Amino acid sequence: MAKIQRPGVMAKLATFRGLAQRFAFVSLFLLAFALMMLGKAENVVVERARAGIADIAAPILDALSRPVATVSDLITQTNEMMNLRDENARLREENGRLRAWYGVATHLAAENESLRNLLNYVPQARSGFISARVVGDGGGPFVRSALINSGERDGVAKGLAALNEQGLVGRVTDVGQRSARILLLTDFNSKIPVMLETSRDRAILAGDNSAQPQLSFLPPNSRPKVGERVVTSGHGGLLPAGLPVGVVLGMRDGQMRVQPFVNWDRLEYVRIVDFGPIPAPEASAADAPVIIERPALKPAPQVVAPAAPVAGEVSDSEDEDGVPPAAEILPGSPTAPASGPRQ
Amino acid sequence: MTSGGLWQRLDRFGRNLVPLAITLALVILGAVPVPIAGYASVVPLFSLCAVFFWAIYRPHLLPPWLVFAIGLVQDALSGTPFGLNAIMLLLVYGMVANQRRFFLSKPFTLVWWGFMLITLIAIVVAWLLASIAFGVIIRPGPASFQFLLTLALYPLAALLLSGAQRLLPQPA
Numbered sequence: 001m002a003k004i005q006r007p008g009v010m011a012k013l014a015t016f017r018g019l020a021q022r023f024a025f026v027s028l029f030l031l032a033f034a035l036m037m038l039g040k041a042e043n044v045v046v047e048r049a050r051a052g053i054a055d056i057a058a059p060i061l062d063a064l065s066r067p068v069a070t071v072s073d074l075i076t077q078t079n080e081m082m083n084l085r086d087e088n089a090r091l092r093e094e095n096g097r098l099r100a101w102y103g104v105a106t107h108l109a110a111e112n113e114s115l116r117n118l119l120n121y122v123p124q125a126r127s128g129f130i131s132a133r134v135v136g137d138g139g140g141p142f143v144r145s146a147l148i149n150s151g152e153r154d155g156v157a158k159g160l161a162a163l164n165e166q167g168l169v170g171r172v173t174d175v176g177q178r179s180a181r182i183l184l185l186t187d188f189n190s191k192i193p194v195m196l197e198t199s200r201d202r203a204i205l206a207g208d209n210s211a212q213p214q215l216s217f218l219p220p221n222s223r224p225k226v227g228e229r230v231v232t233s234g235h236g237g238l239l240p241a242g243l244p245v246g247v248v249l250g251m252r253d254g255q256m257r258v259q260p261f262v263n264w265d266r267l268e269y270v271r272i273v274d275f276g277p278i279p280a281p282e283a284s285a286a287d288a289p290v291i292i293e294r295p296a297l298k299p300a301p302q303v304v305a306p307a308a309p310v311a312g313e314v315s316d317s318e319d320e321d322g323v324p325p326a327a328e329i330l331p332g333s334p335t336a337p338a339s340g341p342r343q
Numbered sequence: 344m345t346s347g348g349l350w351q352r353l354d355r356f357g358r359n360l361v362p363l364a365i366t367l368a369l370v371i372l373g374a375v376p377v378p379i380a381g382y383a384s385v386v387p388l389f390s391l392c393a394v395f396f397w398a399i400y401r402p403h404l405l406p407p408w409l410v411f412a413i414g415l416v417q418d419a420l421s422g423t424p425f426g427l428n429a430i431m432l433l434l435v436y437g438m439v440a441n442q443r444r445f446f447l448s449k450p451f452t453l454v455w456w457g458f459m460l461i462t463l464i465a466i467v468v469a470w471l472l473a474s475i476a477f478g479v480i481i482r483p484g485p486a487s488f489q490f491l492l493t494l495a496l497y498p499l500a501a502l503l504l505s506g507a508q509r510l511l512p513q514p515a
Contacts, residue, residue, distance in 0.1 A: 068375055143423055188481070210482070
């Protein structure tokens, strides 16, 4: 554009316009850079803008993601139809195992209840949760996050835990009015305090954008066993203790890695759980949801324990001699305290 | 002014919005969750194809500030550092604008070749910026795969976009 060297007003105007365009272009570049810097510094205006755009797009994404989900469900269902027999056998076997665990859980819940009564224990506030659909996850090669269709107006807040039926998914990092972003635990920026369930060794689960995050800051003498369960430790006060995260996978590429329970390719619904104020780490570690050390059986615990009905049963049947009836389910289990729970 | 004139103007205005509408639709399409293993980390850059195309054939309908805004929308939807995709798309736009005359007169294979070079530069820059922003060296695997997928997608994208281009009024 500056090549036209004809004298005259038109040529000058063209040159000027070219310069102005170039200036505008460079300004936009610089503005984008500045936004990146501000975003890195967690500037409120940038966060609002980002959440606002996500809010506008969330309903559209919600509508678009439904047919995709339907098609994928159809494919899954066809596959399931073909494997019905095997699946049935597997489920029957698992059901047997879970029945045994149901017994253990009922017993432990009863025992817990009576021990708590002994201690005048103040129960933790019951956690509430919000179910949300994952409407966006095209993070690209640099981030691992998911956009959900619930936001501030549904009670989602920054820092809350996101779980699905398999285990911990991640944490809420950005919140709009009707959308929110979850940082998956595989993302580079995700650092979650965890512990190995049997050895109780503490570590930090650090994402590195691969499907299997790594365990860092393990104690030097710690020897994690392959297949050992990893749960949150409750340190740092961000997440409660005992949420299921994954199993130890072993050394890969020089790092101790964890296979998360969550299937990242089929992340359709998540539960955003508000655990209320989280107690100090030591207390929370002691009161962690039932963690049962019984290597013979494969546990399949869930975070939100069915505490309410069990507690009801126990209080009904306490009148005999303080031993909850559930104690009979497992022979050889420790007996309940001799004195009744009521002083 | 007759009503016919008004309708014509509205019609022209609507058609002029086509490049922006298509590019935004592609941004949203790129964020739809697809239950394919590993898809989310290598999802092709649909919007980049569109920005490249319109920067050659109808740059006045997709001025830089709109490209910037589209980039920000993409950042907000995909969770990348706010501004990263804006920089990437502006970079593509700027490189194309410099070579526009070259691209306009050349057969498709040469344009595709140019697309490869420009996309490669844009993805490498984005990778560098993301690595700096996060303070780690991000594994180049997924980004390379994303580059290949985007490259493979371009002929199809160009075909569809040229179809859309026929809706547009001829440039003045």
